[in-house]
Structure formats: C-alpha cells, structure tokens
Amino acid sequence: MDEDLRPRPKPPVHEIGSDLGSLSLHELAERIDVLKAEIKRLEAAVAAKTSSRSAAENVFKF
Numbered sequence: 001m002d003e004d005l006r007p008r009p010k011p012p013v014h015e016i017g018s019d020l021g022s023l024s025l026h027e028l029a030e031r032i033d034v035l036k037a038e039i040k041r042l043e044a045a046v047a048a049k050t051s052s053r054s055a056a057e058n059v060f061k062f
Helices: 025-059
Strands: none
C-alpha cells in the first residue's frame, strides 16, 4: 500500500530520438528551450569540474 503513496516521477519533457511528427511548432520550441537550458547546465558542470581539477593540480605542483 505504501507504493501507492509515493510520488511518481515526472515523465521526461523530451526523449532523445522520439518521434517529432505529432508536435506543434509551439511544442517543438518549448523542447528546444528545455534542451538549451540543459546544455547550459551541463556546460556549467563541466566548467566547475575543470576549475576544481585545475585548482587541485596547482596544489600538487612542486
């Protein structure tokens, strides 16, 4: 019974490779915006990891 009370995960806004034929122009534009935001989030994560790695390398230089 506890399983019924757990919140269900939201379905993904966009699944890579999914059929786009049934989507309106507005829906396509929304998905583009979502994906652009995700790209920015990924780029920020890469920048943070690169910065951390660079700082760590500088600490261990003799």
